[in-house]
Amino acid sequence: MTMPERRTRPLHRGRRFDLRATAVFFALLATALIAGGFAARALAEAVQRRPVWGVVLLCVAAALVLARGRRRRRPSAARIARRTGEALEQATATALDALDTPAPAPLAAPAPAERYAEEALRAAGAPGVPDYDALSPEEFEEAIAALCVRDGCSDVRVVGGAGDLGADVVAVSPEGRRLVVQCKRYGGDNKVGSQDLQRFGGTCFTVHEADVALVVTTGEFTAPAAEYAEQCGIVCVDRRGLLAWSAGSAPVPWAAGAGEAHA
Numbered sequence: 001m002t003m004p005e006r007r008t009r010p011l012h013r014g015r016r017f018d019l020r021a022t023a024v025f026f027a028l029l030a031t032a033l034i035a036g037g038f039a040a041r042a043l044a045e046a047v048q049r050r051p052v053w054g055v056v057l058l059c060v061a062a063a064l065v066l067a068r069g070r071r072r073r074r075p076s077a078a079r080i081a082r083r084t085g086e087a088l089e090q091a092t093a094t095a096l097d098a099l100d101t102p103a104p105a106p107l108a109a110p111a112p113a114e115r116y117a118e119e120a121l122r123a124a125g126a127p128g129v130p131d132y133d134a135l136s137p138e139e140f141e142e143a144i145a146a147l148c149v150r151d152g153c154s155d156v157r158v159v160g161g162a163g164d165l166g167a168d169v170v171a172v173s174p175e176g177r178r179l180v181v182q183c184k185r186y187g188g189d190n191k192v193g194s195q196d197l198q199r200f201g202g203t204c205f206t207v208h209e210a211d212v213a214l215v216v217t218t219g220e221f222t223a224p225a226a227e228y229a230e231q232c233g234i235v236c237v238d239r240r241g242l243l244a245w246s247a248g249s250a251p252v253p254w255a256a257g258a259g260e261a262h263a
Contacts, residue, residue: 028082129246132218132239133187140185141168144216147245151252153179166200167208173254180210186219192236194224201232212254216242 130143141160148156152174160168160183169181182200184192192215204213215221215229216237229236235253237245244250 129243132185132242135185137183137185140218141183144181144183145169145171148179148181165203165207167204170208173212173252175254177211177254178209179212179214179254180204180208181214181216184215184217184219186217189219191219192217192221192225194222194228197221197225197228197232197234197236201228201234204234214253216253218242 132140132143135143138160141158145156145158148169148171153171154174156169156171158169166182167180168183169179171179171181173179182204184196186192197215200213200215204210212235213233214235214237218239220238221229221236226236228234237253241250241253245253
């Protein structure tokens with residue numbers, strides 16, 4: 001009896017192992033990893049300085065992934081390594097350009113209105129308007145004494161120091177009245193308070209025998225301090241009043257009717 005012959009399916013021949021192609025692939029992969037390390041470091045510095053570059057590079061990477069997914073044919077290992085190297089080279093160049101581009105300078109904080117007024121007076125040629133903020137407390141006392149001399153006072157002396165009992169500058173006005181001035185070189189938001197006025201009010205008339213007592217500051221006065229000064233007849237000259245006095249655009253503080261606080 002004859003047995004039917006069975007047909008055997010031919011075995012599918014797989015691809016043969018290519019040592020040379022494998023070695024080339026791993027060499028290219030190692031090169032890409034090294035270049036990727038340097039690129040990642042440069043990109044990290046660029047993103048830290050400019051976060052917008054991180055968003056741009058993520059968009060580029062997403063576009064490359066989508067473009068790769070749409071291709072039907074299977075790319076070879078050499079093509080993948082070549083395109084990876086090109087992408088890394090382009091990303092590295094972009095990151096280096098970002099590092100070389102100087103960061104924009106921060107915007108300067110707007111100056112207060114008093115600073116604008118002071119600079120405007122200097123620009124107009126007012127010679128008696130120094131930069132009071134740049135003076136030390138001792139230089140500020142000298143500047144106030146110079147204003148008194150400029151406006152006709154005599155026997156002008158700077159007496160501020162230890163044991164001055166609140167008097168920094170003393171002078172005699174052109175009308176013959178004795179002036180006693182306390183100088184407060186304050187900066188920022190520091191204001192002259194009522195306690196400062198009370199200490200000065202306790203000595204300016206009884207100890208220094210002032211006809212006119214003035215408190216001059218580069219800052220401002222608190223409301224209680226201004227109220228106490230008005231009650232005691234002390235003339236308060238704040239920053240705006242000082243600038244106007246320095247520029248000669250306002251009456252001198254010891255003028256008639258100057259017993260009210262200057263705003």
